[in-house]
Amino acid sequence: MAATTDTSGPGTAVPRARLLLKEVAWRHQAGEMRPEDLPMAAAEALAAGMDDPALTELAGMPRNADPRDIRDAFEQALSDVGITPPDRGQAQRYALRALAERFVAGQAPLAELASADWWETQVESAEERAFVALIPPCTCCLAYTLGLDEQEWETRLRSAALALAARPAVGPGS
Template sequence: MDRLQDSAWQYVAEVLRPEDLPMIAAHALVDGHDSPALRELAGLPSRSDATEVRELYVQVLSELDVALPDEETAGRRLLVSLAFGLVHGSLSPKEVGDGLSMTVTARTQEEKQFLSVAAEYSEWMEPDDLPAWERELQAAAQLLAASTDLGPGIHVPASRHD
């Protein structure tokens, strides 16, 4: 999946900040995409008006025939990206717990299990409880990564908790 298509589900899942969108547009130009709105968005400073940036981003997707997924699909992709991030070591268990949002959706049994375990995370967990939770989360992530139809082409969104 290319970065621009990847960004569409991340946009709907609300894991992209408006200030991220001009850089995504610049990467899309490098990847070979081109449209008037894309060039305009790529040239905006990262501190541009958020509403303007969002509107321009949606126009870019329209000009390039990249569909915005529905909220359920975007939420499932977010959940799967968190599982893949954990499995591949690019996210820690804590980052997975922190990466959950209101847009996360689970449809399959493996998605529901992973979400259930991930949602148990709390910054107030007892230190003695963390290793067991991390093992259970890792096991659920492995099952989800092995069973999903949303695939390994999903890229892990950048941390929103910078």
């Protein structure tokens, strides 16, 4: 989960927990969080100060519970606390920008870039299009797909990632 580091004092626990839960909703909708990870995320939101019966029920579910039951409990908990999950397209754009930020920071290896179906993301900006256009379907197809040597590709990709990361954020905290 993304770090929520605002610990400025009384009254900030529930807003931090709410932001944490929104982040989970966005990541789950983007396909970055598996259903079996949602009970732990619910437990973290409870520990951060959120109090809701459906969230408590979700936090108590085992990782090996039926994924449909976990998703239903998660959706109920979000509804109870007034969080509306984003549509899948917005969530994927959020995940794409987060990937660009991790790549720029040296935290996303090249294999991670080519391991998802980013080409299916409904991009809306020129920066998103430029970044997605440079992501091959797999790392072994780099030269075939792009016709570039790996050094040149990585340079172009870094430039596109920097441009995307500089755009205003889309997501739970924006």
